[in-house]
Amino acid sequence: MNSLADQLLVLVMLINFVVLGSSRLAFCIQAVAAQGVILGLLPGIIHPFSWHLAGITACILLAKGLIIPWLINDATRKAQIKREVEPFVGYVTTLLLGAVFTAMAFVFAERLPLAPAHKDLLVVPASIATLLTGFLVLTTRRKAISQVIGYLVLENGIFIFGLLLTEAMPVMVEAGVLLDLLVGIFVMGIVINQISHEFSTIDTSLLSALKEES
Amino acid sequence: MLYAFVLFPLVGALAAWVIPSQRLRPRILPVVGAVHLAITLAVLADTPPLSPEGWVGLDPLGKIVLLSISLLFLACAVYAVGYLAYRQERSNRVLCMGVLVCLSAMTLVTMSRHLGLLWVALETTTVSMAPLVYFNKNARSIEATWKYLLICSVGIALALLGLFFLAYSTIVAGQIEPTLLLDPLIASAGKLHPAWLHAAFIFLLVGFGSKMGLAPLHTWKPDAYGEAPGLVGALLSGGLVNCAFLAVLRVYQICAASGAELVFFRNALMALGFVSMAFAAVFMVRQTDFKRMLAWSSVEHVGILAVALGLGKGALFGALFHVLNNGLSKGVLFLSSGNIHRSYNSKTTDVVRGALRRLPWSGALFLAGFIAITGSPPFSPFLSEYQIVSSAFMQGSGRAGAAFLLLLAVVFIGMASTVLPLVLGDPPKELQASEYRERFLTVGPPLFLMGIILMLGVWIPEPLLVLLRDGAALLEATR
Numbered sequence: 001m002n003s004l005a006d007q008l009l010v011l012v013m014l015i016n017f018v019v020l021g022s023s024r025l026a027f028c029i030q031a032v033a034a035q036g037v038i039l040g041l042l043p044g045i046i047h048p049f050s051w052h053l054a055g056i057t058a059c060i061l062l063a064k065g066l067i068i069p070w071l072i073n074d075a076t077r078k079a080q081i082k083r084e085v086e087p088f089v090g091y092v093t094t095l096l097l098g099a100v101f102t103a104m105a106f107v108f109a110e111r112l113p114l115a116p117a118h119k120d121l122l123v124v125p126a127s128i129a130t131l132l133t134g135f136l137v138l139t140t141r142r143k144a145i146s147q148v149i150g151y152l153v154l155e156n157g158i159f160i161f162g163l164l165l166t167e168a169m170p171v172m173v174e175a176g177v178l179l180d181l182l183v184g185i186f187v188m189g190i191v192i193n194q195i196s197h198e199f200s201t202i203d204t205s206l207l208s209a210l211k212e213e214s
Numbered sequence: 215m216l217y218a219f220v221l222f223p224l225v226g227a228l229a230a231w232v233i234p235s236q237r238l239r240p241r242i243l244p245v246v247g248a249v250h251l252a253i254t255l256a257v258l259a260d261t262p263p264l265s266p267e268g269w270v271g272l273d274p275l276g277k278i279v280l281l282s283i284s285l286l287f288l289a290c291a292v293y294a295v296g297y298l299a300y301r302q303e304r305s306n307r308v309l310c311m312g313v314l315v316c317l318s319a320m321t322l323v324t325m326s327r328h329l330g331l332l333w334v335a336l337e338t339t340t341v342s343m344a345p346l347v348y349f350n351k352n353a354r355s356i357e358a359t360w361k362y363l364l365i366c367s368v369g370i371a372l373a374l375l376g377l378f379f380l381a382y383s384t385i386v387a388g389q390i391e392p393t394l395l396l397d398p399l400i401a402s403a404g405k406l407h408p409a410w411l412h413a414a415f416i417f418l419l420v421g422f423g424s425k426m427g428l429a430p431l432h433t434w435k436p437d438a439y440g441e442a443p444g445l446v447g448a449l450l451s452g453g454l455v456n457c458a459f460l461a462v463l464r465v466y467q468i469c470a471a472s473g474a475e476l477v478f479f480r481n482a483l484m485a486l487g488f489v490s491m492a493f494a495a496v497f498m499v500r501q502t503d504f505k506r507m508l509a510w511s512s513v514e515h516v517g518i519l520a521v522a523l524g525l526g527k528g529a530l531f532g533a534l535f536h537v538l539n540n541g542l543s544k545g546v547l548f549l550s551s552g553n554i555h556r557s558y559n560s561k562t563t564d565v566v567r568g569a570l571r572r573l574p575w576s577g578a579l580f581l582a583g584f585i586a587i588t589g590s591p592p593f594s595p596f597l598s599e600y601q602i603v604s605s606a607f608m609q610g611s612g613r614a615g616a617a618f619l620l621l622l623a624v625v626f627i628g629m630a631s632t633v634l635p636l637v638l639g640d641p642p643k644e645l646q647a648s649e650y651r652e653r654f655l656t657v658g659p660p661l662f663l664m665g666i667i668l669m670l671g672v673w674i675p676e677p678l679l680v681l682l683r684d685g686a687a688l689l690e691a692t693r
Contacts, residue, residue: 112409113386113407113409113410114386115382115385115386115388131375138364138368144360147364151364151367151368151371154368154371155371158371158374158375158378161375161378161382162378164378164382164385165378165381165382165385165392169330169381169394170328170330173328173330173331173333173334173394176330176331176334177330177333177334177337177374179334180334180337180338180341183338183341184337184340184341184363184367187341187344187345187363188363188364190345191344191348191356191359191360191363194348194351194356195356195360198352198353198356199353204360207356207357207360207361208357209353209354209357210354210357210358210361210436210437210440210441
């Protein structure tokens, strides 16, 4: 089953590039949702069946595939924006950087002292690559919604690493992490609405009134 | 028993949601706060045993933080009744609920023995405070909320990755049951895989450090503290900071048990601590916004805590004592500054002058809080800071001690240059009269906290002394 898991992880990394290269926010949100769904399916593929696993898979699919995309879409619709217009760094540059980061993730993962059972899996490079992509989106985009998408991609990257540790992470904690993520996105969605209400845009570079006076 | 303790503030939150009256709703807060303090004192005197699966239990470190949170919360809760009476134009439902949910999560942080549970509780405190920072609903507060939410969420996500690394180090090491429970981790710390452990500590420090507001990850702090209402600022700087510090202490415990990592972790803490103090010293000078000044003071004091941990040995006692002192002094400062802000309707020093004349109680409390927080006798922060400095010199790290004293002096001068003109002199003549009057509900709580700080500066009760010593002993390197 591990080859299937690896193929899905490659797909996850390809989705990273979709998020990096697309200016249409609705498309980005769908891409992140698809990424979340794939990640939700992965534990079921890697590990043998158990009710605990089925429950957590259902929760992840529901949260990452349905609720979170719906929350962000809702915020986008209310703020009436469709595109990330002027990122701080252009799309071509971020795509190239994303490629460099992914390559670096593979080189780096080669050198990590992994447990023998995990040596041949793509989990660690995929995790690092996704994490770095999330950071890239967070730091290079202006729109608040793009930053939320970046945060989600970052969380997805961390989640991939979590695949290696289902023994150490009890269900309660996994559910708690998911719930916190959900509520966090919910609150961010509300804040985005308020930003668009107050500034008639959700360009976060306008959020610069608070600084030290020199 | 302990689970019920965590859950009962949530019942209060539910009640706050149901009660329709603007005027009656805030009164839930002091009730919950008083019961919380009573239970806290009860569990401090007679500690319930660890829960069967080992997830929830109180140790001396958790008790110290729990005590500081409970005292501060009660003061803030009473204050909230008085404060919200002046803010009838805004719905206070979200504020009351958020504060209570946060109290529940903070209580859970203090008693988590499972690092995953600790993480979940800590993230809950972050999210539940976000709508409170946005209480004033204007452009500036929304900017502050966004920065706070995004930086803290990303920071705490990195801490989760650090926890994963920590769990992975148990898997790679083999022979050990993979777990994130604190006690087995400490017991087997020496056998964990060193490379993964190292990576875990870096990510945990960055993650929890950004939540604590250690420089250079402090950028959200002046904005959030500056724009939030005074009582939210008090809870952020005295409650959430202490919770994040407890998380760092847990990591430190594992470090101390693993032995090999301790030197690295101490040096990293020391460096971050001094950078924080230096940032605070630079930005404190000529600060015109007194709430932002308090935020920089908070950055300085998390720096002090980090330096004390980095020094180790005798400074550990000072660090734990300072957790209590800093939380309570910040309560005094933020609550009294909230009163001043209300009365002058401004928080910049070009308008706010002569607070002692206009508001004798709040002005005096603000001045006393300033004297306490900068480490002057007879208040308790003096004792804890003295303990840290003397430990630095006794360990032979004279350079660290000297740098520490120098930075404290610069901060003192910087803070004095803002505080003294603010409280002394005459209020500006063109200032309009305000509806704010000094009442027991808004002056009593900071006075109560000030009283505790003064008492601890003169006399530390025996049980507290034992608690602090036990806590410091837990942090001592065992190998």
